[in-house]
Amino acid sequence: MSAIQSLSPRISVAPMMDWTTRDYRFFARLFNPNVILYTEMVTTGAILFGGANRHLDYNNEEHPIVLQLGGSNPKDLATCSKMAQDWGYDEVNLNVGCPSDRVQNNKIGACLMAEPDLVAECIGEMRNAVDIPVTVKHRIGIDDMQSYEEMLHFVDTVAKTGCNNFIVHARIALLQGLSPKENRDVPPLRYEDVYRLKQERPNLLIEINGGVKTFAETQEHLKYVDGVMIGREAYHNPYLLAELGQLWNLEMPNRFEIMDQMMPYIAKRMQEGAPLSIITRHILGLFQNLPGARKWRQALSGGNAKTFADVENAIVNIKDAMQRTEEYLKENELKANQTEA
Structure with a gap:
């Protein structure tokens, strides 16, 4: 087998x-x-x-x-x-x-x-x-x-x-x-x-x-x-x-850890000549059903790094999108906790 x-x-x-x-x-x-x-x-x-x-x-x-x-x-x-x-x-x-x-x-x-x-x-x-x-x-x-x-x-x-x-x-x-x-x-x-x-x-x-x-x-x-x-x-x-x-019985991975693992792949594909948008369209749903989902999609869609020459800028933009999404999620979690209290 x-x-x-x-x-x-x-x-x-x-x-x-x-x-x-x-x-x-x-x-x-x-x-x-x-x-x-x-x-x-x-x-x-x-x-x-x-x-x-x-x-x-x-x-x-x-x-x-x-x-x-x-x-x-x-x-x-x-x-x-x-x-x-x-x-x-x-x-x-x-x-x-x-x-x-x-x-x-x-x-x-x-x-x-x-x-x-x-x-x-x-x-x-x-x-x-x-x-x-x-x-x-x-x-x-x-x-x-x-x-x-x-x-x-x-x-x-x-x-x-x-x-x-x-x-x-x-x-x-x-x-x-x-x-x-x-x-x-x-x-x-x-x-x-x-x-x-x-x-x-x-x-x-x-x-x-x-x-x-x-x-x-x-x-x-x-x-x-x-x-x-x-x-x-x-x-x-x-x-x-x-x-x-x-x-x-697998441990559930963290969404941000997944993106950390995805980063080298994105850089590699862009160095091969793939436009950033060809890759990022597949990761727009990462935060689906969470409060930060829209922020994540907007941040990725607003990036301007789409060519081979902009690999470094692309990674910076995605990391910035991750940071903003994480901050937004923490802010919403804090508000939710205060409301419950």
Whole structure:
């Protein structure tokens, strides 16, 4: 069993286009060593014809890390899976859940739920090409295929390949009637379908995805399934990842200590030519739900150091933002204590 397979429970951050970049993943890792991080979905065509380094490189600190692939050509998926293994990824995942028009037109994502035999062929080829785990992320249904029985048929068909790990987004996707954004919110969550899948297929590793926002919700799901995948909340409120460390009795890190660890990375990326704004957009949520959250966002957004030449100035600006936020938090804490007294 690989190290990633031995993680229990399996808690992960969902693959999110333009959000789960290598900069975000480095930041996220500072909150929790056990949370599994996913790349953005990368199509096989982008890897094979758009520059492998650009799409596959990551920071060593990101482990455990999963490459999510988009595609439906078994041979191409096998080739990219082998590349992922050679690159050092801990796992590779096939996207059968994305509802966007762009991926539908290329037979990628949620539309593949209508073709379980093709998905099984893809997974079979991928598994034959690598020694690392191969997993599937899918919806509970699409369009006219909305029944539990149809989802079960999909899972059973793919499981015959030997794949035993399914990450289930507990919403259907309406590919013809809703936008990708609406498909994340409008179809109702059907957690009970995912719970039932685990109950009826106890030999499979089943993870649930969709609408999870708190530690308490995560704990509740873990009564019924093997893992929980968290999406947008892990991005907008990254300290949730630290709170989830309680599942392994980990000590919760201090937000300011996390930023101290982030500073050398920011300087390194800027020295490589990355604009400051490309990095800081991922850390705006550090103080989410605290009184200083707005002050922090305003301080970072008001910085003027965005180029390679301003690395030193950028670090000064961020440290100043940290100091102002800390002072504001202490001031609010003092006021709260005086009010209680």
